[in-house]
Amino acid sequence: GDHLILYLCPVLQVPLQVGRMCYSSSVSTTKLFIDGKFVESKSPEWLDIHNPATNEVIGRVPKATHEEMLAAVDSCSRAYQTWSETSILARQQIFLRYQQLIKDNIKELAKLITLEQGKTLADAEGDVFRGLRESLALETGAKNHGVVMPDANKENTLNQLVGAAFGAAGQRCMALSTAILVGEARNWLPELVERAKGLRVNAGDQPGADVGPLISPQAKERVNGLIRSGVDEGAKVLLDGRNVKVKGYENGNFVGPTIVSNVTPDMKCYKEEIFGPVLVVLEADSLDDAIKIVNKNPYGNGTAIFTTNGAAARKYTHEVDVGQIGVNVPIPVPLPMFSFTGSRASFRGDTNFYGKQGIQFYTQIKTVTSQWKAEDATLKSPAVTMPTMGR
Numbered sequence: 001g002d003h004l005i006l007y008l009c010p011v012l013q014v015p016l017q018v019g020r021m022c023y024s025s026s027v028s029t030t031k032l033f034i035d036g037k038f039v040e041s042k043s044p045e046w047l048d049i050h051n052p053a054t055n056e057v058i059g060r061v062p063k064a065t066h067e068e069m070l071a072a073v074d075s076c077s078r079a080y081q082t083w084s085e086t087s088i089l090a091r092q093q094i095f096l097r098y099q100q101l102i103k104d105n106i107k108e109l110a111k112l113i114t115l116e117q118g119k120t121l122a123d124a125e126g127d128v129f130r131g132l133r134e135s136l137a138l139e140t141g142a143k144n145h146g147v148v149m150p151d152a153n154k155e156n157t158l159n160q161l162v163g164a165a166f167g168a169a170g171q172r173c174m175a176l177s178t179a180i181l182v183g184e185a186r187n188w189l190p191e192l193v194e195r196a197k198g199l200r201v202n203a204g205d206q207p208g209a210d211v212g213p214l215i216s217p218q219a220k221e222r223v224n225g226l227i228r229s230g231v232d233e234g235a236k237v238l239l240d241g242r243n244v245k246v247k248g249y250e251n252g253n254f255v256g257p258t259i260v261s262n263v264t265p266d267m268k269c270y271k272e273e274i275f276g277p278v279l280v281v282l283e284a285d286s287l288d289d290a291i292k293i294v295n296k297n298p299y300g301n302g303t304a305i306f307t308t309n310g311a312a313a314r315k316y317t318h319e320v321d322v323g324q325i326g327v328n329v330p331i332p333v334p335l336p337m338f339s340f341t342g343s344r345a346s347f348r349g350d351t352n353f354y355g356k357q358g359i360q361f362y363t364q365i366k367t368v369t370s371q372w373k374a375e376d377a378t379l380k381s382p383a384v385t386m387p388t389m390g391r
Contacts, residue, residue: 035075052118052213053203114204118212142301150184152306164330165279196257213253220253223276230269
């Protein structure tokens with residue numbers, strides 16, 4: 001298995017023991033893993049890695065050279081000759097050992113994720129578990145809608161909306177970034193704002209943190225710009241997190257939970273994926289109107305409906321053109337045995353993630369056609385016709 005990986009390992013001086021240590025002698029640089037060995041890159045170009053809570057540089061990774069990439073590819077090609085002959089049982093044992101190493105070190109790995117990405121430790125641990133699945137093909141943008149019917153369980157729905165919109169600072173491909181309040185459900189907006197106000201913004205490794213920083217200053221600037229564009233186009237900011245201050249992390253990339261109402265489908269803040277802790281709110285008079293809004297949007301990654309009415313749920317799941325649908329489930333990510341079925345502009349590729357389609361992605365079909373006839377040994381002239389069964 002060593003030959004199969006081009007590996008950019010963590011860059012921090014953390015007491016993590018997963019197999020062999022992969023840190024270079026210099027704390028600030030990262031080694032490449034090629035042909036079963038950790039090697040220093042000869043690249044003249046390096047990328048700084050920042051802690052998004054402080055913007056301090058915590059490490060540097062190389063832009064691998066063309067020769068280093070070729071060396072990794074050549075190693076993989078050579079390894080394929082033996083790996084392709086390895087039995088399923090043997091492969092299974094290797095990956096089960098790998099999985100156990102990850103589970104044994106989940107807290108250390110989560111700390112690294114939080115330090116480099118900013119999300120809370122609890123969320124980072126969830127990422128490690130989810131990372132044990134395979135992700136295949138190409139997932140693109142998303143604009144995930146949550147349709148709230150007036151008959152929905154209010155308490156549960158408000159909690160679900162807040163958690164799905166602002167968890168991981170909204171930096172999830174499946175974040176529920178858009179709410180469509182149907183009919184009288186529009187009256188729930190003040191309570192929605194109050195729930196979001198209760199979230200605690202802090203560095204991800206701090207106890208009690210609910211919302212961590214965005215990944216970079218550029219991401220923060222982009223999110224703030226999209227909020228501002230909504231205001232310029234007539235939307236109303238009910239909860240504004242642009243000026244949030246976090247004591248001890250004044251240089252961090254923080255944006256607090258933000259709720260923007262009076263949004264219409266022609267606004268930039270609706271059309272673009274914000275990828276931040278921002279919930280844009282639209283209103284619809286009926287379920288039919290809500291379905292039209294969702295289907296007119298080009299993305300089809302995920303959506304949810306909140307209702308206690310089975311008929312409404314059935315209508316929505318049948319008529320909405322989105323690949324992953326939740327009924328009272330705000331982030332409808334499927335279990336690993338099923339495929340990740342984002343659709344339309346949210347997906348590019350031949351097969352989806354996970355499940356049977358994930359296996360098909362890695363499978364190349366081979367067809368062998370054989371024929372064994374006693375008379376072939378005495379055949380005197382060539383056959384110029386296509387062979388047929390039974391002849």
